[in-house]
Amino acid sequence: MLDRLPFLVGLRYVRAKRRNHFISFISLTSMLGLMLGVAVLILVLSVMNGFDHELRTRILGMVxxxxxxxxxxxxxxxxxxxxxxxxxxxxxxxxxxxxxxxxxxxxxxxxxxxxxxxxxxxxxxxxxxxxxxxxxxxxxxxxxxxxxxxxxxxxxxxxxxxxxxxxxxxxxxxxxxxxxxxxxxxxxxxxxxxxxxxxxxxxxxxxxxxxxxxxxxxxxxxxxxxxxxxxxxxxxxxxxxxxxxxxxxxxxWTYSHGNLFQAIQMEKRMIALLLTVIIAVAAFNIVSTLVMVVTDKRADIAILRTIGATPRSIMGIFIVQGLAIGMMGIAIGVLVGVVLALTISDVIGWVEAALGIQFLDAGVYFISDLPSRLHWDDVGRIVAAAFGLTFLSTLYPAWRAARVQPADVLRYE
Structure with a gap:
């Protein structure tokens, strides 16, 4: 039973309603931030992949x-x-x-x-x-x-x-x-x-x-x-x-269009780096969430320690809770990002037709429509990066929870 304690209690803390609504708000904000960062990063990289593919097949297919x-x-x-x-x-x-x-x-x-x-x-x-x-x-x-x-x-x-x-x-x-x-x-x-x-x-x-x-x-x-x-x-x-x-x-071809290709590659890397910062900010919001949860659950931690839970198990509880919050945000973000990446060309085309405007002028942007090309290896790297940042965000609050001394907490209960 104690071996399963981190998973059971950690997931219960995620589902449980909290007396402190501010903690719930911070948890929701962290999850939404991860979702937004992952979705936008998938969409932007797909569009940059689309530009790269169009450059190779259209322009470099003609020159x-x-x-x-x-x-x-x-x-x-x-x-x-x-x-x-x-x-x-x-x-x-x-x-x-x-x-x-x-x-x-x-x-x-x-x-x-x-x-x-x-x-x-x-x-x-x-x-x-x-x-x-x-x-x-x-x-x-x-x-x-x-x-x-x-x-x-x-x-x-x-x-x-x-x-x-x-x-x-x-x-x-x-x-x-x-x-x-x-x-x-x-x-x-x-x-x-x-x-x-x-x-x-x-x-x-x-x-x-x-x-x-x-x-x-x-x-x-x-x-x-x-x-x-x-x-x-x-x-x-x-x-x-x-x-x-x-x-x-x-x-x-590098004499005529090499600079454009290099610019697309550089922009892809820089945009990915900048959007990863958004994911990092959302992931580190989990630190605030779990620190407040640890403070709120000090009595529960003390009781668990007295019935035989080890400091490692206590750390596991809050790591599981933080990862559960993060994985929900990442999963929804992947779903939204993949759907947008697969449909953004049609959505932009519909908007252009409805408003009677053209967002991309071929004379300026080399192509006349917004391309998108989803690469699943990009999705995998984004998920791995988001998961890694989320895991790192859980370590400090979990370590603080493991250092709670039952005698100090239960003395005034």
Whole structure:
């Protein structure tokens, strides 16, 4: 019976109504604080995981993991692409021609990066084919001067499929009439949308058309590579350049979007640290609760000691009570946090539709909706941290309870 004493009495103290309502209020506050801290931490980490996942799949699915270029241009690119695909870590390759320019129509002007691509190769290195809203990459045929625009870019220009736009490139053409900027009329054959800032500043045309516009002849601007692990892009790029020789140069995704990824990782760690402080504050409120309970139950402690309870058993009683309060808060917090993490995207979407507003502008935040991705290992770490802080919070009050001397208490009873 005495072996089970800490559990029986500790749980009874949790259920029992107390004469001191202030103690009950502090207990409830501690439990609610733990619940709120755990729930918010699960939700915030899930959202940060969502941003991280969207960055990898959407933005880094559109931009090259690695680019290999030559100072003299790549003419026999097919053989080089086949050679690079055989390398370890490389799972796809595609040629490209990049051209910065400005689209113009009816007095509207928007700058964009125009990628000359080969439709048959592009799906190896990009997810663009999966996000075509209208039209298809197969509509990009050499000599037809078709172009695929991002949805935001098309909206800013006020164009749709079938409309014609003029592309001005920052290179001059010398004619008998003088020096004029180089320009070409394109027909909009498709519109894509990935829900990121790339929708506002990216367009695609056939690589042969862009070779003609850039006056490259048979050469291409470079080869884009898709890797099985984007985090080894730097090392893979360096190895390829070293093997190919000094006439080649390479760059990877960290040059264009590495700072954003690092910022998300840093924010995730800092937010987790700050929200853990909230859990710690709520957990250490249990110290106040149990200290007051020990003072209130001094007579009970003295009686238990006189019938044979050891100091260790007395400590166990208040550790069990504190852990029971903490675990209730943690359990409810996990339930609320998981539900919110799984539904926050739909909730935000419903609020945006109801109020007619948009919380995330893709031109500012890289994506247009609030992503959430629940990782159960994060939940496990949060529960372990909250449980550990709760356990530490019970030690001092339990130690004080174990030091209560029955003779001192019962002398005046």
């Amino acid at each position: 090259p993991h690695t680019k290999i270029e030559s100072r003299s241009g790549l003419v026999e690119w097919e053989s080089l692409a086949s050679e690079l695909v055989e390398r370890e870590r490389v799972i796809g390759a595609a040629p490209y021609v990049e051209q910065q320019g400005m689209f113009s129509i009816n007095g509207r002007n928007q700058g964009a990066m125009v990628n000359g691509i080969h439709p048959d190769w592009e799906n190896q290195v990009s997810i663009i084919g999966e996000h075509m809203r209208r039209g298809s990459l197969d509509d990009l045929k050499p000599g037809e001067w078709n172009v695929v625009l991002g949805s935001m870019l098309a909206r800013q220009l006020g164009v749709g499929v079938g409309d014609r736009v003029t592309l001005l490139v920052p290179e001059a053409s010398i004619t008998p009439a003088g020096v004029f900027p180089r320009l070409k009329r394109f027909t909009v054959s498709g519109i894509f949308s990935v829900g990121a800032d790339l929708d506002a500043n990216l367009a695609y045309a056939h690589i042969e058309d862009m070779q003609t516009l850039a006056r490259l002849g048979e050469a291409v601007g470079g080869i884009r590579l898709e890797l099985d692990d984007l985090f080894v892009a730097g090392q893979v790029t360096q190895d390829i350049v070293n093997d190919l020789g000094p006439n080649y140069r390479g760059s990877d």
